[in-house]
Amino acid sequence: MDDHQTEISDGGLFIRDGLIEEVGQSANLPNSADEVLDLKDHIVLPGLVNTHHHFYQTLTRAVPSAQDANLFNWLTTLYPIWARIQPEDIFTSTQTALAELALSGCTTASDHLYLFPNGSKLDDEIAAAQEIGLRIQASRGSMSLGVSQGGLPPDSVVDNEDSILKDSQRLIEQYHDSKDGAMVQIVLAPCSPFSVTTDLMKQSAKLAREYGVHLHTHLAETEDEEQFCLQKFGHRPVGYMQEVDWVGDDVWFAHAVWVNDEEIQVFAKHNCGVAHCPTSNMRLASGIAPVKEYRAAGVNVGLGVDGPASNDGSHLLAEVRNAMLLARVKEGITGFSRSESPSHQERGDRGEGEEVRALMTAREALYLGTRGGAAVVGRNDIGSLEPGKCADFFAINLDRIGYAGMHDPVAAVVFGQPVNVDYTVVGGKFVVKEGRLVTVDEQKLREKHKKAVKKLLS
Ligand SMILES: [Zn+2]
Numbered sequence: 354m355d356d357h358q359t360e361i362s363d364g365g366l367f368i369r370d371g372l373i374e375e376v377g378q379s380a381n382l383p384n385s386a387d388e389v390l391d392l393k394d395h396i397v398l399p400g401l402v403n404t405h406h407h408f409y410q411t412l413t414r415a416v417p418s419a420q421d422a423n424l425f426n427w428l429t430t431l432y433p434i435w436a437r438i439q440p441e442d443i444f445t446s447t448q449t450a451l452a453e454l455a456l457s458g459c460t461t462a463s464d465h466l467y468l469f470p471n472g473s474k475l476d477d478e479i480a481a482a483q484e485i486g487l488r489i490q491a492s493r494g495s496m497s498l499g500v501s502q503g504g505l506p507p508d509s510v511v512d513n514e515d516s517i518l519k520d521s522q523r524l525i526e527q528y529h530d531s532k533d534g535a536m537v538q539i540v541l542a543p544c545s546p547f548s549v550t551t552d553l554m555k556q557s558a559k560l561a562r563e564y565g566v567h568l569h570t571h572l573a574e575t576e577d578e579e580q581f582c583l584q585k586f587g588h589r590p591v592g593y594m595q596e597v598d599w600v601g602d603d604v605w606f607a608h609a610v611w612v613n614d615e616e617i618q619v620f621a622k623h624n625c626g627v628a629h630c631p632t633s634n635m636r637l638a639s640g641i642a643p644v645k646e647y648r649a650a651g652v653n654v655g656l657g658v659d660g661p662a663s664n665d666g667s668h669l670l671a672e673v674r675n676a677m678l679l680a681r682v683k684e685g686i687t688g689f690s691r692s693e694s695p696s697h698q699e700r701g702d703r704g705e706g707e708e709v710r711a712l713m714t715a716r717e718a719l720y721l722g723t724r725g726g727a728a729v730v731g732r733n734d735i736g737s738l739e740p741g742k743c744a745d746f747f748a749i750n751l752d753r754i755g756y757a758g759m760h761d762p763v764a765a766v767v768f769g770q771p772v773n774v775d776y777t778v779v780g781g782k783f784v785v786k787e788g789r790l791v792t793v794d795e796q797k798l799r800e801k802h803k804k805a806v807k808k809l810l811s
Contacts, residue, residue: 400460
């Protein structure tokens with residue numbers, strides 16, 4: 354994922370103090386180190402970057418009454434359950450989500466926590482992430498527009514603006530690390546146009562810019578939201594963001610499905626990023642984001658698994674696969690482009706006179722999951738395997754039945770059935786080794802999580 358998309362056979366990395374020092378053919382790397390990891394038969398890729406998640410939702414996966422609902426009905430079904438969440442549940446669900454992410458090759462995860470019932474704090478999530486050892490872009494979310502003011506959530510899960518802003522400032526000062534190699538960064542993230550007041554949107558942007566932290570929110574996820582924004586604010590969702598000063602290279606939006614050509618150009622002009630969540634968009638029947646159009650316009654796009662109540666998993670490599678497949682579904686619906694796919698040109702396997710379809714390639718999908726995601730969350734120190742970057746990578750043993758006969762090892766991990774990875778390394782430290790989590794006892798975590806869910810739903 355360097356600027357030349359270099360792929361190295363018999364390659365290796367030399368890592369020192371959490372950073373990549375050399376990348377190249379193993380034969381040309383230093384032949385001794387404190388620890389040598391032999392990854393014969395493995396593919397090594399840059400750690401995946403998750404750009405949108407709600408860790409706490411591992412507590413409400415596949416809830417029967419929310420299985421077949423669209424976004425607004427799904428939310429109103431789940432809000433009352435979420436209102437019962439306790440601080441220890443935030444800790445447990447964060448570890449469960451991060452464990453699943455780590456096992457799928459993720460090394461940096463963004464999370465969007467926007468309700469804080471019963472004394473819960475973002476601190477609970479950060480403490481849990483520090484134990485697991487993944488980098489975290491922890492978003493201090495918020496909801497301030499309850500149903501009595503024309504919002505969607507019940508008043509019991511919204512907070513007042515002063516306390517939200519005060520807590521946001523405290524978290525930035527306590528945790529935000531703006532340096533390369535940061536393990537924790539804070540993001541300000543009012544939840545969505547239909548759950549947050551206009552004033553809180555503006556105040557959050559002002560506060561974030563005073564401290565140089567990023568801004569994140571849900572936007573243009575469904576057609577319902579478009580109608581809501583037109584009626585309540587007199588703008589379409591993107592126009593409303595412009596109105597509240599939420600455009601810039603420090604802003605990224607989750608979903609951004611329901612946008613028109615002019616709105617794509619607004620994102621491009623202001624360098625706003627997009628967290629594309631294909632599985633969630635399919636699960637909630639929200640629609641298909643115009644990823645190809647975003648990329649053509651120069652908009653940064655990353656991938657997100659979204660919350661486990663609308664996925665209902667946190668497997669980021671599966672999300673890479675779904676991004677590729679869903680882009681192809683969209684292509685099939687909107688008509689095939691006659692432009693030529695570079696991957697076919699490069700390989701020279703195009704028949705004479707054959708129409709080549711500009712389909713998303715496996716490599717492009719992997720780019721979205723790595724370098725694309727890093728750009729979306731505003732980090733230059735991750736997303737590729739290059740000297741000077743963080744030593745964040747994952748490795749998969751290709752010698753397994755699901756990959757037998759695959760002609761192309763890079764494409765294999767995207768075209769093939771998604772698997773759990775064999776190694777995940779963050780800053781030179783193992784989080785997954787020989788297919789097992791090493792920073793947390795997975796069995797104990799599963800038991801603890803099961804108990805928390807039983808208590809929450811009892
Ligand atoms: Zn979301």
